[in-house]
Amino acid sequence: MDDLEQLKYPIGRFTPPENVSAAQLEKYINDIRYLPASVELAVQKLDQHQLETPYRPGGWTINQVVHHLADSHMNALTRFKWALTEDNPTIKPYEEQLWAELPDVKKTPINVSITLLFALHTRWVNLLDNLTEEQWARTYTHPANKTTPTLKVVAANYSWHSRHHLAHIENLIERNNW
Template sequence: MTIQSDTVRYPVGPWIDKGSYSADLIQQLVERINTLPEEYQTVADSCSDDELRRQYRDGSWTVQQLFHHVADTHLMHFMRLKNALSSPEPTIGVMADVNAWAVLDEARTAPIQASVTMLRGTHQRIAFLAQTLTPDQLNITYFHPPRQRHLTLAQALDIIVWHAEHHLAHIRLALSL
């Protein structure tokens, strides 16, 4: 049974490994990676300055911080994917304290359009990269620091989609309050 705090913390549910990632599922993930930035743009276009300061729960990041967080972390995901493909023994790669990043003045005050633009470009690159991957490459693993586990590139694509949907739901939740 999901309790209220879990539905606020995980409005789209926690990420769950699909176990098997067929070519059709990878194509669905790529299509979603391509469409998500436009959903962020639509929300950004409707946000007032007051709405950018809203939180989806007490103590959470603001709408503005969430926009920047998603753009920042998806750039890190892209770099992790490329590192996994280009290094014979991928290491941790790009790692950051995203909580510390979110409280920087830049993350609290920068225009969200910059992050929407960044997200659009990063997602285009991720989608293009994903479409070039062979089944063997989709099974390459790398260590994902926040999850403290190894992920295949297929799982990483799934997490990218989940993460964008997860925080878009947080943003929508904050805006509906």
């Protein structure tokens, strides 16, 4: 893996699991459960200049990463709810890069998105902790990547997504000795 690839994908690219055991599912849920506290701890001592530093050349700033996590995970909870209440719904993708450049991302302090992550993840984990095997097997269709994942695979993806972006923040802090 070259240096830029390592900066982009510090924990590697997401690979959907073929089978998800109960232990793996519990790990995925815990990754989602603890993300808000992990992000809060990672950024708590950073100043505004540090928060405006991209985690890699051409990448998002820490501010953008934190706001992206809130945006992405709001969409994730909605996608779970669609899959649980509709028969294999087609979800609506969104332009993540464009969302990261909107005025709310530039003008809103990250503590607002961290607070949102705490509330959002509490709701999301309360849902995940109480799904039946039948519910975990439900699916949605993602039209952009033409997949129909089960909710177990979606949980794996958001576990990875949480750890992926946390690693962007933590690795930047470590590289710069902040």
